Amino acid sequence: MHTVLIIDDNPGVGEALTLLLSLRDIRALHAATPAEGLAMAAGKRVDLVIQDMNFSADTTSGEEGVALFRALRERNADLPVILLTAWTRLESAVELVKAGAADYLAKPWDDAKLLATVGNLLELGDSNRELIRTRQERRDRRAALTAGFDLDGLVFASEAMLSMLELAAQVARTDLPVLVTGPNGVGKEHVAALVHGNSARRKLPFVALNCGALPSELIEAELFGADSGAYTGAHRAREGRFEAAHGGTLFLDEIGNLPLAGQVKLLRVLETGRFERLGSSRTREAKVRIISATNSDLRAMVAAGSFRQDLYYRLNVFELKVPPLAQRRDDVLALAAHFLRDSAATLTDAARETLLAHSWPGNVRELKNVMARAALLAGGGPIQPQHLQIELPARHAAVRDLEEPGKEAVLAALAEAHGVVSRAAQALGLSRQALYRRMERYGISE
Numbered sequence: 025m026h027t028v029l030i031i032d033d034n035p036g037v038g039e040a041l042t043l044l045l046s047l048r049d050i051r052a053l054h055a056a057t058p059a060e061g062l063a064m065a066a067g068k069r070v071d072l073v074i075q076d077m078n079f080s081a082d083t084t085s086g087e088e089g090v091a092l093f094r095a096l097r098e099r100n101a102d103l104p105v106i107l108l109t110a111w112t113r114l115e116s117a118v119e120l121v122k123a124g125a126a127d128y129l130a131k132p133w134d135d136a137k138l139l140a141t142v143g144n145l146l147e148l149g150d151s152n153r154e155l156i157r158t159r160q161e162r163r164d165r166r167a168a169l170t171a172g173f174d175l176d177g178l179v180f181a182s183e184a185m186l187s188m189l190e191l192a193a194q195v196a197r198t199d200l201p202v203l204v205t206g207p208n209g210v211g212k213e214h215v216a217a218l219v220h221g222n223s224a225r226r227k228l229p230f231v232a233l234n235c236g237a238l239p240s241e242l243i244e245a246e247l248f249g250a251d252s253g254a255y256t257g258a259h260r261a262r263e264g265r266f267e268a269a270h271g272g273t274l275f276l277d278e279i280g281n282l283p284l285a286g287q288v289k290l291l292r293v294l295e296t297g298r299f300e301r302l303g304s305s306r307t308r309e310a311k312v313r314i315i316s317a318t319n320s321d322l323r324a325m326v327a328a329g330s331f332r333q334d335l336y337y338r339l340n341v342f343e344l345k346v347p348p349l350a351q352r353r354d355d356v357l358a359l360a361a362h363f364l365r366d367s368a369a370t371l372t373d374a375a376r377e378t379l380l381a382h383s384w385p386g387n388v389r390e391l392k393n394v395m396a397r398a399a400l401l402a403g404g405g406p407i408q409p410q411h412l413q414i415e416l417p418a419r420h421a422a423v424r425d426l427e428e429p430g431k432e433a434v435l436a437a438l439a440e441a442h443g444v445v446s447r448a449a450q451a452l453g454l455s456r457q458a459l460y461r462r463m464e465r466y467g468i469s470e
Contacts, residue, residue: 027051027069030059031092032076032108041074044135048143058092065096070103072126072145075272077109097124102152104145104443108133115400121435122468126443130448143443162186169193173222178214179362182352188344189218195223195342196204202295203279203339204317206346209389212317213277215346219315220273228272233265235286236278243286248293248303264311274312279339280320280331314339349384349391356380359388368404377458378409381416431466434459438468 028050030041038054045052053068055061058079065073073096077089089109096105096313104126119343121128127141161311164188169175180186195202196219204212213232220230238246249264265274276282282290293299294314298307302388316339325331356379371379375398381398384390433452442445449459462468 025049025051026071027053028142029053029055029061029064029068029070029073030075031055031058031073033057037076037108044139045142048139050142050146056182058095061092062095062099065103066099069418071149072142073103073105074108074142075105077107093123093125093421099139104149106138106141106145121439127334127439141443148444165190174218176218176221178218179359180352180355181358182347182354184347184352186353188215188346191342192219192344193222195219195344197224198342199313201313201339201341202315202344203322203342204315204344204346206319207348207387208319210320210346210348211388211389212346214277215344216273216275216315219344220275220313223273223313225272225313229269229359230273230275230276231265231269232305234277236281240286243283244289245302247286247290248299248301251304255302261301264299264301266293266312267308269312270310272312274314276314276316277454278318279316280318280322280325284330284332287332287335291332291338294335294338349387353380356384356391359391360395363392364399364407367399369399369402369407372408373458373461374409375407375412376461377454378412378414378416382414383435418423431468434439434462434466434468438463 028041028045030038030052032038032041032054033056035054035056038052038056042052042054045174053064053070055064061073063076064070075089075092075096079092089107093105093145096103101124105124106127106129107125108129108131110131126145129138129141130232162183169186169190173189173196175189178189180189192215202216202219204215206212216232217230220226233246235243245264247260247264247266249262249267251261276290289299293310297311298309300307322336322340323333324338326333357371357376360379361378379391386393394412394414397413398407401411401413402408434448437448437451438445441451445459445463452459454462
């Protein structure tokens with residue numbers, strides 16, 4: 025149950041507000057003086073304060089109320105405070121909101137409006153506390169992850185990547201075959217290298233083969249090697265990737281592009297640990313861990329008959345799904361800053377909004393290329409949206425082209441929205457993240 029502290033020297037006001045709040049199952053505490061109110065705010069859990077501005081019958085200056093408000097803010101800047109007063113000038117309301125008030129209601133108040141305002145602020149407070157709790161939990165999880173897992177410079181901030189990396193840390197401690205899935209450009213090879221780098225095989229070779237970059241007739245020679253004269257142009261014996269990776273990890277990228285004939289031979293090696301070089305009858309042994317990756321739906325390929333079911337189950341003992349950048353928006357700005365680390369260029373707010381609005385079909389690889397190009401076009405200066413050369417949907421472009429709202433506009437929008445940031449952002453034509461950045465820049469608290 026939420027608790028609201030009412031600080032007002034009029035007993036009738038305290039009783040009326042207590043009854044009104046009880047209709048919404050909100051507990052109310054009543055203090056008749058500023059000193060009593062401050063003591064209650066310090067000694068009990070209070071989710072919101074409704075305070076009067078005048079506590080002396082012989083003055084309407086509001087000085088006592090201002091002092092009380094400032095004392096509440098000094099003790100807990102996150103505690104929302106609604107001011108009650110007979111003042112009705114908009115200028116007064118704006119000044120009080122500037123000072124950090126959550127809202128401003130005139131006496132006599134409108135019951136429906138007061139309840140709506142209180143409800144919105146309590147909901148916002150719950151959301152903020154949950155956000156703080158979630159962020160702290162994520163920080164704790166990340167600390168636990170990095171305590172025993174070398175990220176090798178991997179940049180991320182999203183829950184989606186943290187969850188995937190926690191799984192990667194678990195499987196790295198084993199020798200299980202791993203299938204890394206995800207669209208092109210998400211960094212599947214980097215994830216595979218992290219699994220190897222945190223395994224017991226980390227001091228042994230990590231050998232990669234892109235199965236989609238070779239013609240089918242060369243796959244066998246690449247995997248298993250070839251003796252001299254095994255095929256035209258084979259003037260000397262060469263070892264294959266299995267031999268090169270002996271004791272370590274063999275990473276098979278784009279495994280879905282491996283021809284059926286190659287699949288059969290790969291399966292045999294995985295089952296027996298033995299193979300022969302092309303053109304040789306000598307049997308060799310390979311002790312390697314297999315990590316494969318694909319952007320294809322291997323289950324659908326199995327159903328269509330283009331990928332062997334038995335090989336699929338051999339490779340997919342443990343799957344790591346790397347989420348696309350569109351599903352990890354928290355990573356976009358972190359990665360963008362990382363890609364600019366060697367450049368003097370910086371991102372403007374408008375450029376950040378453009379980056380966040382883009383769908384990133386090319387994922388991290390596309391973002392890296394966009395930032396390299398933007399840094400060049402910006403010539404070392406601030407990066408503007410036009411330097412990114414990203415075409416956004418019309419609704420995002422319209423928002424981007426709006427004149428940036430000033431402090432007064434932000435304060436007015438927040439007052440009108442009763443402190444609900446998402447509503448104020450919608451009224452201003454901004455994303456919630458963009459409004460938070462402006463509030464921080466202008467020194468406006470929630």
